[in-house]
Amino acid sequence: MTGMLLKLAFAGIRTRLLASVLTVTIAAAAAATIVLGLEVRSSGVDPWERTFAAANGAHVLAYVPTRADANLIAGLPGVSDRGEPTPLLNATMTTPQRSEPIQVAAWTTGTTQVNRPVPTAGSAPGPGGIVFERSLADALGLRIGAHVSVSTPEGSAELRVRGIAISSAQARYPRSNPGLAWVTDAVLKHIEPDRGHWRWMQAVRLDDPAAAAPFAARAAARLRAAAVADSGVSLETWQQQRDSALLDVQPTQLVLTTFAILLLAVAFFVVAILVSARASQQRRVIGLLKAAGLTPRQVGAVFALESLALGLLATALGFALGAPLAPRLAAPSAETLLGSPTIAMNRWHILIASCVVLPVLLASALMSSRRSARFTVVEAIHTGDASPARSLLARAAIRPFLPMPLALGLKDLLARGRRALLLAGAITLTGAVVVIALSLKATLGAQPATEVSDVPDELPLLVYTLDAVLLVITVTTLVAVALLSVRERIRDYGIFKAIGLTPAQITSTLVGAHAALALVATLVSIPIGIVLYLGLYAAASGNTTGAVIAPWPWLALIPIGTLVLVVAAVGLPARLATRIRTAEALRFE
């Protein structure tokens, strides 16, 4: 029997190629987004570990007010290796173009030094020179040989950029702000002669790196016992340094997670529409299968197997697409690390994507096929039509202010209310992501040209790409639904023509109703999109200050654009259907 069910399922896939392709496309997009979200962090882990090794990274890094405090930490039990305490101070860097606050540290190298900067270009600072952390140099456009002025209220120095370096403890600028630069001890003394204004950084390596957190807690307690004020102390474990370094992928992960949820919701809607339409078309076949002895559960299993097969193919495709793309999205983090992000291809990630995508498809297919499988054999064999919608909304559709073709179309659309609702849901979510994309563009555009953005360059591109994917899927769904509606209604069109509706009136029943539905859905999508965008912005940056909602003329383009798309997507099949001769249309089943 299983063989027979599989055969029926695969026959369904082959005979409904457009629906199958649509299902695979949207499920693959959802799977790829999930895989991307998971892989994007993994792909940055290798470069960070390389950087940590090259820097002889600190298992615990302590920022303390005095050199004595630094020595106190270095002397705690469990320390296997300690660097010299490094002085650092806050200063202002000035170039002809801008002034930025920076943190200046003493350049401490040597093979035994813990948490040493790793040069990537140029040389050590030397007398009269300065070395900039790479992401800071890139963001401010500082090249080797450039001249900058570094000052504190107590002193200043004109310095030449001698080199570029990275540090496993320093996250990407401007997320980590102020940025970091290194100078010699002598320059440091010149800029800030008063050592009382210096702070100290003590890097230690531990016998047991896994015990970094308890060590940091002990160190904090020891400093408190020594009456060092908590406000002047900061302790970072190597895990925290790594998380901070990889934090740049957080907005990307946030966007990917949000889009994965939206894509899964749209996938649920689309699969539900396609499966219910197929179940409705095949009601007679279902009746015959039941007459032959298939139980409703087995009938549902045919649709479930079909969705499962398509879902497995989609997940594999999504993994193949998502995993190689992840390193590109992790590129911003790599600015502070050695080497490029790598393709992780973690097999667990395909499993996780499958565990999310497949149940969504299965639930959608089972829910949609359940109703058809419940009909009695006689009811099912006696192929049924949709019945008039009796909801308040449907009654309101035949109101005097609506033109007759539109009223007719709405009555028909609402007679298949569940499908209309699912389609409206897909359009609403797509509209909402367009609002997100437009608002992101508006936010980026509102930033002053001189201000360095902490939004990775790849993020807007990612949002626009996912928007485009969702848009293509929704428009394709719209075409598929239009084709289904037209196919189901060819006989009705024959009746309309026999009664006296012109082809143009018949076309406008379908186009008008779908356009009205899309208009309502896009109007609803605008506030939803705004709320989603503000939520995303707040989740990424802690508050909504600086978030700019897309201007109203841009937002007005969403319903207008949707109407144009609907007319194009629905108009052509409707027009073609009205060309069928009336007598032929009346015979159509």
Add this chain to the structure above:
Amino acid sequence: MTAVLEARSLAKTYETGGAKVLGLRGVDLSIERGEFVAIMGPSGSGKSTLLNLLAGLDRPTAGEVWLDGVRIDELSEAGLARLRRRKLGFVFQFFNLVPTLSAIENVELPLLLVGRTRRQARTSAAELMRDLGIPDKHDAAPAELSGGQQQRIALARALANKPAIVLADEPTGNLDSTTARGVLRLLRRARDRGQTLLLVTHDASVASTADRVITLRDGLVADETALRAARQVTPLLELEAPS
């Protein structure tokens, strides 16, 4: 009397699987105003094809169809639709009600198409349904009605605009004998009001109620029998729906 509907050398060829099938092979026919004509013939003789061509539901391969002085086989689809809504009513064997509209909405549809207001359309449709003995089925879905009730609704829809010509394709073919008699009675009432009636049937007893019976065989008129003289009729203009 004048011909309200005329077919001249009407021919229709179908292509099925690459082979040509002759549906009609040159039919000449003239229906007088107020006449009740039955078309009979065995299956495949071309009865329904002829009716479809006369109603402008299909295009002939050759020949002409004239309706009230207008050559309709040359009209555009939109032109045909506008003509049908005012001058023709069509009753089908399988009722062909719009499944997503209620019974009364099906009857209202042709009235709205000719420009009646919704209130006027609702009133006229309700009156028609009362006349046809189905006053309590306004909000019923077609699927909730019996075959006889559906055919009455279809009849009400066909008669709603008081068309000059009512064409019926096996209107009783799918009904039990009692219901069929009721539907025929309603059709005859339309004829009695002066409407021209053209009916396709297999049933000789149904055909016997007509003024004239035309028998088709192999796409040609094989026989034509006048059973009684057509009644004196009301002028056509009085029957047409208000524009």
